[in-house]
Amino acid sequence: MDSTIYGLDLAKRVMQLHWVDMGTGEIHRKQLRRRSLLEFFANRGPGIVAMEACGSAHYWARELRKLGHEVRLIAAQFVRPFVKTNKTDAADAAAIWEAVQRPDMRFVAVKSVDQQSVLALHRMREQLVKIRTMQINAIRGLLYEFGADIPQGRQKGEKTIPQVLEQLEDQISKMTLDAMRGQLERLKALDRDIADIEKSLALWEKDQEAVSRLMAIPGVGLLTATAIVATVGDMKAFRSGREFASFLGLVPRQSGTGGRVRLLGISKRGDTYLRSLLTHGARAVVNCQIRNRSPWIDRLLSRRPHNVAVVALANKMARTIWALLAKERTYDPRYQGIMMAA
Known part of the structure; x- marks a missing residue:
């Protein structure tokens, strides 16, 4: 990798920076005041700046992108395993620098x-x-x-x-x-x-044309649609609808050993606010089944508890949202029947 990689630990006033010189292999650690951060990176060549997705991270990401740097935001729970010693600013910056180089690391999209x-x-x-x-x-x-x-x-x-x-x-x-x-x-x-x-x-x-398309889905209203579009941005960042549902914490947790895997309750990871909006919308749809019958929900309610059916519908709504945004489609309630007939 030719670009210099920087691990930046953010704070309100004093930032900690960690990087390795690509030519000599020398390890650098530097403290920067808030007012000096952009000045430092303005005088450096384009590189990769990694930060935890914490408070003010999106602001600094936008500012560093203007200077020509590539910014990668990492969720804090993915950085913690790489902290080798006691938690300090220098140790956190080194952990961020190491975590960003993992080939299977997942990154957070920078918000506008x-x-x-x-x-x-x-x-x-x-x-x-x-x-x-x-x-x-x-x-x-x-x-x-x-x-x-x-x-x-x-x-x-x-x-x-x-x-x-x-x-x-x-x-x-x-x-x-x-x-x-x-x-x-x-x-x-x-x-x-x-x-x-x-x-x-x-x-x-x-x-936002995408918000209008999402509001056509039963159970998705103004709050849910605007929150999802504003949070996710580019839905193509997720490879599938299941990955988006996993991002929202609407898929089962797994526990297994020796080749035997057990499925537990939902993971409840990711954005709590989005998950609660989808769950409340799904509950409204399930409770209105007397007026608007859905064979899929009827079959589910006949064999599973009410709350399980609500979460299952929320998962299905998340997958539908991914399909509409990632593939730029409009909602068609007859889509599944048409595909089965075809």
């Missing part, structure tokens, strides 16, 4: 600014949803101490709580009632913030 912007919207929405759930559960628990039975579910709860507060006006002090009503206003503000983010995602969806 547009992709990271959309994912930032998803992260903010996810946090707001958690805060909203915590808020309404707290109100439900506080009112339960005064004998109020708030029904389960966010929408039912938001409709019932104002009525309950009116009924308890004679029992609860005014300052407590005012505080409760203030919490309700905060819930409405959270609803507006979540709706605004979803509107922004809908505007982005209009510019």
Whole structure:
């Protein structure tokens, strides 16, 4: 390999660099301040820069690519086995340098600014949803101490709580009632913030033809489609639909020895957010089977538990998503029947 390989351990302020001189074989270790990192690589010839796929890694990858370097991002769990001694910045940089040279190493695709912007919207929405759930559960628990039975579910709860507060006006002090009503206003503000983010995602969806094609799949909505397109980017990076499903943690774990392999539960590796979106979408499809019958799901439910069928459908949805994006096709619900007839 003619290009110089650099192992770069990222941090907020001080970066650690490890590389080997191709001509002399001399090992170099160097600490760089954040402000000096790009200046160092600007004065070096084009090479291969390997980094862990951690915080700010995609930003530095884009900046180093502008300088003509090839960037390879490695998942942190694939670097850890190559750390020979105690964990230090120098040991991590050396481990990254060694891991990137493995012929079977898998790399993380570098995300663009547009992709990271959309994912930032998803992260903010996810946090707001958690805060909203915590808020309404707290109100439900506080009112339960005064004998109020708030029904389960966010929408039912938001409709019932104002009525309950009116009924308890004679029992609860005014300052407590005012505080409760203030919490309700905060819930409405959270609803507006979540709706605004979803509107922004809908505007982005209009510019992405791939998102529209994915939304034709039953169980795939705006959130799932935009999150997948923004996270994956080029679906051709995966060799098959099963590899994409494995990336999402929707395939069985394997345990075996002596030629005997046992299949366990799903691995739950990869992106938790994408896996949960696909699972919730699959659960919605399975629960709607009374109105929209699917022979494949009916046969599966007849011999396996409900949650197993949900995960199996999520796996099938992941494979379908890979086929649509990697082969640039549109969703056709009759595709399997047409292929079997052919």
